[in-house]
Amino acid sequence: MTDTYVYAFADAAEVPRELLGGKGAGLADMTRLGLPVPDGFTITTAACVHAMHSGGDWPDGLAAQIDSALAALEQRCGRRLGDDAAPLLVSVRSGAAVSMPGMMETILNLGLNDAAAHALAEETGDARFAYDSYRRLLQMFGEVVAGVGAHVFEHALTRRKAEQGVKLDTGLSGDDLRGLCTEFKRLYAEGSGTEFPQDPREQLRLAISAVFRSWGAPRAHVYRRANDISDDLGTAANICQMVFGNRGEGSGTGVCFSRDPATGEHVLYGEFLQNAQGEDVVAGIRTPEPIERMRELLPGAYEELVATVERLEKHHREVQDIEFTVEQGRLYMLQTRTAKRTAQAALKIVREFVAEGVITPDEAVLRIDPAQLDQLLHPRLDASVEAEPIARGLGASPGAAVGAAVFDADTAAARGAAGEAVVLVRWETTPDDIHGLIQAQGVVTSHGGMTSHAAVVARGMGKPCVAGVESAQIDEAARTLTVGDVVVREGDMITIDGAAGTLMLGALPLVAAELGEDFAAIAAWADERRRLRVRANADTPEDARRARELGAEGIGLCRTEHMFMAAERLPVVREMILATQDAKREAALAQLLPMQQSDFEAIFAAMAGLPVTVRLLDPPLHEFLPDRTALAVELAQTEPSPERARLERLADRVRQLSEQNPMLGTRGCRLALLHPGIYAMQVRAIVRGALAAAGRGEAAQIEIMIPLVAYAEELRRMRELVEEVIAEELESAGRELEISIGTMIELPRAALRAAEIAEYADFFSFGTNDLTQTTLGFSRDDAESAFLATYLEAGVIERNPFASIDMDGVGELVRIGAERGRAARPGLKLGICGEHGGDPASVAFFHGAGLDYVSCSPFRVPIARLAAARAALGATGERR
Numbered sequence: 111m112t113d114t115y116v117y118a119f120a121d122a123a124e125v126p127r128e129l130l131g132g133k134g135a136g137l138a139d140m141t142r143l144g145l146p147v148p149d150g151f152t153i154t155t156a157a158c159v160h161a162m163h164s165g166g167d168w169p170d171g172l173a174a175q176i177d178s179a180l181a182a183l184e185q186r187c188g189r190r191l192g193d194d195a196a197p198l199l200v201s202v203r204s205g206a207a208v209s210m211p212g213m214m215e216t217i218l219n220l221g222l223n224d225a226a227a228h229a230l231a232e233e234t235g236d237a238r239f240a241y242d243s244y245r246r247l248l249q250m251f252g253e254v255v256a257g258v259g260a261h262v263f264e265h266a267l268t269r270r271k272a273e274q275g276v277k278l279d280t281g282l283s284g285d286d287l288r289g290l291c292t293e294f295k296r297l298y299a300e301g302s303g304t305e306f307p308q309d310p311r312e313q314l315r316l317a318i319s320a321v322f323r324s325w326g327a328p329r330a331h332v333y334r335r336a337n338d339i340s341d342d343l344g345t346a347a348n349i350c351q352m353v354f355g356n357r358g359e360g361s362g363t364g365v366c367f368s369r370d371p372a373t374g375e376h377v378l379y380g381e382f383l384q385n386a387q388g389e390d391v392v393a394g395i396r397t398p399e400p401i402e403r404m405r406e407l408l409p410g411a412y413e414e415l416v417a418t419v420e421r422l423e424k425h426h427r428e429v430q431d432i433e434f435t436v437e438q439g440r441l442y443m444l445q446t447r448t449a450k451r452t453a454q455a456a457l458k459i460v461r462e463f464v465a466e467g468v469i470t471p472d473e474a475v476l477r478i479d480p481a482q483l484d485q486l487l488h489p490r491l492d493a494s495v496e497a498e499p500i501a502r503g504l505g506a507s508p509g510a511a512v513g514a515a516v517f518d519a520d521t522a523a524a525r526g527a528a529g530e531a532v533v534l535v536r537w538e539t540t541p542d543d544i545h546g547l548i549q550a551q552g553v554v555t556s557h558g559g560m561t562s563h564a565a566v567v568a569r570g571m572g573k574p575c576v577a578g579v580e581s582a583q584i585d586e587a588a589r590t591l592t593v594g595d596v597v598v599r600e601g602d603m604i605t606i607d608g609a610a611g612t613l614m615l616g617a618l619p620l621v622a623a624e625l626g627e628d629f630a631a632i633a634a635w636a637d638e639r640r641r642l643r644v645r646a647n648a649d650t651p652e653d654a655r656r657a658r659e660l661g662a663e664g665i666g667l668c669r670t671e672h673m674f675m676a677a678e679r680l681p682v683v684r685e686m687i688l689a690t691q692d693a694k695r696e697a698a699l700a701q702l703l704p705m706q707q708s709d710f711e712a713i714f715a716a717m718a719g720l721p722v723t724v725r726l727l728d729p730p731l732h733e734f735l736p737d738r739t740a741l742a743v744e745l746a747q748t749e750p751s752p753e754r755a756r757l758e759r760l761a762d763r764v765r766q767l768s769e770q771n772p773m774l775g776t777r778g779c780r781l782a783l784l785h786p787g788i789y790a791m792q793v794r795a796i797v798r799g800a801l802a803a804a805g806r807g808e809a810a811q812i813e814i815m816i817p818l819v820a821y822a823e824e825l826r827r828m829r830e831l832v833e834e835v836i837a838e839e840l841e842s843a844g845r846e847l848e849i850s851i852g853t854m855i856e857l858p859r860a861a862l863r864a865a866e867i868a869e870y871a872d873f874f875s876f877g878t879n880d881l882t883q884t885t886l887g888f889s890r891d892d893a894e895s896a897f898l899a900t901y902l903e904a905g906v907i908e909r910n911p912f913a914s915i916d917m918d919g920v921g922e923l924v925r926i927g928a929e930r931g932r933a934a935r936p937g938l939k940l941g942i943c944g945e946h947g948g949d950p951a952s953v954a955f956f957h958g959a960g961l962d963y964v965s966c967s968p969f970r971v972p973i974a975r976l977a978a979a980r981a982a983l984g985a986t987g988e989r990r
Contacts, residue, residue, distance in 0.1 A: 115157045116175040118182065119150055129154040131346030133205025136446040143425065145418060145443050149186055150200070150350035151179040155207060158322040158344035166319060176318070180349070187351055192310040196233060197226040199243070199352040202317040204324055206345045209431075209447055210333055214345055215254045215324040217317045218387055219247040219352060223308040227291070237284030239357050241291050246387060248294040248306060251313065255320045258301030266293050280385055314349070321347045331903075338951075341905065353442040355435040356387050362408060363388050366401050366415070368423040368430045371451035372493075374458030374628075378416060380432075382407075388433060388444070411436045422446050427468050428477075429459055453478075453485040457628035471635040472983055478632060480950040480977040484508040484609065486629065487660075487969045488574060491607055492619040501593045503554070503579035505611035506565035511552030511574045512605045512617045515598050517589045519546025523677070526550055533604055535591055537584050538891075539564040540737075544675040547573070552606050554591075554613060556582045557895060574608025578895075582613070625660075625972065633661060633972060636979035642956065643963035644974045645721070647943060649673065651712035657968035661975050664721035664811070665713070666875060666965020667943035670792055671729050673709050674702075683734045688763050692787075699791040706792060710799030718808035723875060723943070723965075724796055725854065726789050728817040730777040735764050773883065778818025779828050789828070790835050797839040800847055813850040815875055820859045822866040829870045854943070856880035861927035865934035874931050875965070876924050878944030878952075882911050885920045912945065915952040925959050932960075941965060950977035957981035 117125055122138035130138060134152035141147045153176065160169040184190045189198035199221040204214035222230070222244045231240035245267075252258035267279065270290050274282060282290070298306045307313050324330060325345045334341060355363035366380025381398035383390050384407055390398075405412045415434060418441070422430045431449035435442045451459065460474040469477070488509025491497075513531035516522045522534045526549025534550040536543065538557040547553060547567055552574040555564045568575035583592040589600040598604060598615070605618040645666035646657030654665060674683045679702065686698030714722060736744075741761050748754045769775035782789040793814065800812050816828045829851050836849055852873035855861055861881070864874070883890055888898075890912050901907045915921050924942070931938050941963040946952035948970025956964055957978060966974050 113156065113169070113171070114175070115154050115169065115172045116179045117152050117154070118179060119147065119152065122152060125154075128207045128343070129156060129346070131155055131205035131207050131348075132209050132447045133203060133445055134346045134348050137348060137350070137444075139425075140422070140443050140446060143421070145421075146441055147443050148351040148353050149183055150348060151183060152205075153318060153347040153349070155344040155346045158325055158346065159342065161319070161322045162325065162344060166323065168319075173315075176314075176349075180314075183349075183351065191221050191314070192223070192226065194225050194229050197221055197229055197310075199226075199230075200314070201348075201350045201352055202314070202321055203348045203350065204321045204345045205348055206325070206339075207343050208337075208339050209450065210330060210337075210339070214327065214330055215321050216389070217247070217250045217254055217320070218389070219243045220251070220313050220317055221310040221352075222247050223310065223313075225308075226310070231284070234357070236357065238282070238287060239354065241284055241287035242279070242282075242356055243354065243387075244291045245287055245294055246389075248291060248298060250389070251306070251317065252294070252298045252301065254324070255316045256298060256302035256304070258298055262297050262301055263294055266290065266297060318347050318349075321345065335902065338909070340908075350444070353435045353437045353440075353444075354387070355383075355437060356385055357438050359385055360408065360438045361385055361436055362404070363390065363435045364398070364401060364404065364433075366419060366432050366434070367449050367451075368419050368432070369449075369451075369455070369459055371429070371431075371449050371455055374451065374455035374462070376462065378419060384408075388435065408436055408439065411439060411441045414441045418443065424468075427463070453482040454626070454628075456482065457486075457626070457632055461628045461631050472639070474632055475636050475639060475976065475979050476983055476985055478976055480953075480973045480980065483629075483973050483976065484969075486623060486625050487972065488608070488623050489620045490609070490623070491605070492621050495618055497605070497614045497616075497618055499610075499612035499614050500596045500598075501579050501581050501613045503556075503576045503582075503611045503613070504565075505607070505609045506577040507552075507568040507573060507575035508609040509552070509574035509623070510605065510607045510609075510618075510620050511550075512603065512620060513551040514601050515591065515604050516546075516550075517584070517586050517591075517600055519543035521600075522546030522550045523548070533606060535584060535598075536564070537586070539567065544672060545677055552576075552608060554579060554582075554604075554606055556580060556584050568608070574606055576606045576608055576611050576613055579613060629972070633975055636976045637661070638979075640975065640978035640982050642953065642961065642974075642978035642981070644971055644978060645723075645941070645943075645963055645965040646968045646971050647947075647965050648713070648968055650709070651716050653968050654713045654716035657971055658716060658720075660968060660971040662720075662968065662971045663963070664723075665717055666723050666941050666947070666963060667815075668713060668722060668724045669728070670706065670725060671727055671733075673706055674734060676705075679705055680734065684760075686788075687731045687734060687767070688760065695785075696787060699787055703791050703795050703798075706795035707799045707802075710796050711802045714800055714803040714810040714812070715806070715808040717810045718803065719810065721811040721813055723813040723815050723852075723873075723941075724792075725815045725817055726792050727781065728778050730769065730772045730775055731767050731781065733772070735767065736760065738764050738768060773880075773889065779816050779824045780818065782816075782828060782831070783824070786831055789831060793832050793835040794839055797836055797847065797849070798843075800849070801839075801843055801845055804845075804847070811850075812847070813852060813873060815852055815854050815873075817854045817877070818856060818880075819853045819867060820857045822863065822870060825853050825867055825870040850939075852939070855924075855927050857884050858923055861923040862930075864927040864929075864931040868931040868935040868938055871931070871935070871938065873939035873941065874927060876927065876940075876942040876944065876961075878915060878920060878924070878942055878946045879912065881923065881944070882916060882920050885923060886911060886916065888912075909951075914949045915946045915955055917955050921955055921959070924956070924961075928959055928961065948974050950980070953977035954981040954985060 119137045119141040123142045127135045189196045191198045201218045203216045227244040231237040249263040253260045355361045362384040364382035370379040380401035382404040383398045429449040430446050433445040463469045491510045513533040515535050516532045522532050523545040525532050531551050534553045538555045553564050555577045556579050591598040603617045605614045643663045645664040646662035647667040648654045648657050648665050649669050649672040682701045689695035745757045819825045850872040852871045854877040855874050856877035940961045943965040947964035948966030
């Protein structure tokens with residue numbers, strides 16, 4: 111039995127949207143509502159998917175079904191495709207189930223040939239209209255089907271206008287356009303190696319195949335990747351009787367929205383062009399006029415449009431994006447779909463819909479895309495200003511920044527601290543650059559990916575980052591960034607867009623970030639509906655305060671190693687590392703203790719009344735020492751002296767601590783088992799800071815987390831150490847304090863043996879960044895710079911596992927760890943503190959896995975709050 115691939119608009123109301131595509135579903139719906147829609151039929155996405163997997167071949171039965179649908183259309187219209195007297199002309203339009211504006215192809219005026227163009231001129235008495243339509247078909251067909259560059263035809267059109275002394279194509283006469291059609295056919299043959307097909311049915315066959323192929327076009331693939339749309343969906347093709355907006359002054363075409371997609375204001379928003387076809391509006395061939403101009407030019411059609419737009423919004427209960435044509439005063443609706451809009455507009459619109467009784471608060475929460483909230487949380491470029499990027503990379507952390515380019519962290523720290531706006535430009539950042547990152551407005555790297563050090567740290571700080579700008583040559587010695595012929599020198603002003611991944615010269619205007627009342631209202635609805643708590647990853651009092659302002663319900667990860675990186679502390683840390691005698695190491699630790707205590711005290715105060723999970727030192731010690739190669743160069747350039755002796759001692763210690771695979775080396779609890787004094791000092795600082803904050807009425811709920819545990823015995827010994835220090839401090843102070851002790855689950859063995867480990871843990875926090883690396887055997891930075899992009903492009907994997915949780919692998923370990931941990935210790939608190947805690951799809955997974963909370967960067971807290979509510983309401987976060 112042959113599958114059904116073709117449906118007339120009038121017969122498709124009950125066909126699933128995933129088969130009809132958005133455009134086909136909209137046309138079927140408008141037809142059912144009795145709106146003025148040109149007649150036609152839809153070829154389903156299933157036909158495209160078949161062609162996609164069979165080298166372009168159509169499925170059995172499709173050609174016959176198209177012939178049957180076309181014959182029925184011809185009968186209803188009283189016109190025939192290719193008729194010499196009254197030709198039927200059609201458009202062939204793509205339409206995926208998920209809207210992809212401008213990504214795929216459309217062909218208008220199909221069915222015209224030399225004879226049909228002459229017949230159309232005779233029938234209408236308007237040669238200009240007939241040959242204007244024919245030249246458009248030749249150009250669109252040449253570009254979409256035959257692969258002839260659009261510029262070939264545009265140059266010919268520009269020459270013809272210049273010869274006739276007119277600025278617009280509407281100034282060309284019928285004879286001008288007839289001659290242009292002859293030239294276009296010649297250009298088509300030269301560019302494609304074949305003659306333009308005069309058989310309209312051959313035109314239709316080729317056009318449908320071209321629309322199917324456009325699903326796989328590079329730009330469409332890039333769009334799907336950026337918007338998390340599956341490559342497997344395919345596009346429908348809609349065959350629609352042509353209506354003509356280019357039939358004189360009583361005709362026109364336009365695009366409008368039922369509300370302003372930028373602000374959400376309840377006004378008709380759009381553009382209109384008189385005596386034009388649809389591509390003129392979107393292609394910029396002529397400058398469109400505001401939709402209000404249509405009221406003056408075509409008042410009857412305008413009033414009908416306003417009423418129709420209002421009806422469609424009420425019917426769909428959603429803001430509509432509408433395409434329409436007016437042919438000699440008569441309005442035709444060509445498309446209606448849910449409008450894409452800014453985050454600001456989306457929030458305002460759903461809040462007003464709730465106020466108007468159009469939707470419920472549950473529906474409002476489900477209609478906001480959590481990822482889109484990034485737009486509201488960071489300064490952004492003023493959309494009214496146009497600028498050409500000099501380079502493009504990965505939009506690794508959203509927002510925009512303006513500042514003087516600087517090429518090392520020390521300079522960034524000094525100039526930033528002096529009040530100057532700077533952008534740090536590096537090959538890639540390291541933990542040693544943290545002081546520069548803190549002072550910089552944003553960061554650019556020529557290496558690294560979406561979860562590189564620069565990207566992760568920048569997101570955590572709410573700073574924009576453009577990573578992986580491979581076209582940029584960075585010369586740190588000369589302090590320049592070079593892209594082609596453009597050279598950016600230190601101090602030159604640059605602007606970066608961390609959402610678009612672009613780098614521009616000069617200081618472009620920015621728009622300040624703000625959440626506003628609309629977000630507050632919807633966030634309140636979300637908070638009422640979610641089960642998952644949302645905490646923040648915060649390492650400074652400033653981060654903690656900002657996180658709380660954004661709705662964080664505690665800190666799920668406070669990374670103590672970041673506190674060691676401050677300029678006045680790093681020398682003391684290095685002194686502690688270099689010490690060869692216990693007494694000297696203890697002296698250095700004693701110096702560090704009050705420094706850490708002051709940090710903890712301020713963080714606990716900022717989170718008074720809320721839980722704070724402090725992770726004890728995790729990275730290997732050598733990360734706090736100078737780069738081995740740089741140290742060797744400095745040593746070679748230093749004459750014999752006490753300074754050289756110090757450098758030699760430092761170099762020797764760096765060599766001793768260096769490891770081939772430090773990720774899997776002496777770090778976390780392993781380091782503490784070898785050097786317990788480090789953890790003891792940190793615990794003392796935590797307890798003293800907590801007592802000081804509590805003494806001022808600013809007590810937080812303290813949780814101490816032991817990192818990198820693989821064996822229950824490791825945690826048993828670490829817990830014993832921590833409890834001893836806590837007891838000593840509390841006895842000395844004569845105070846009481848409740849402190850939980852738990853562990854980070856970031857190794858597969860820990861997840862599998864969670865029942866044993868839970869015996870010594872009050873809580874588990876899944877460190878999914880490292881759990882992903884250790885489960886997949888991927889080094890995050892190496893994978894992103896080497897093969898991960900290829901894996902994504904080739905479809906080996908669907909998502910970057912460092913950005914969105916690998917549900918079947920890493921996610922399965924999270925489920926196992928959660929189930930076995932709770933089975934052994936009912937009531938065990940479970941959370942997650944990796945970057946995945948701010949990814950909506952991952953949040954939905956963690957909700958389903960039964961975790962108690964997620965923790966993410968402060969600026970992603972609003973995203974997580976909304977994602978958690980959507981998960982509670984049944985949204986899965988699955989790929990579209």
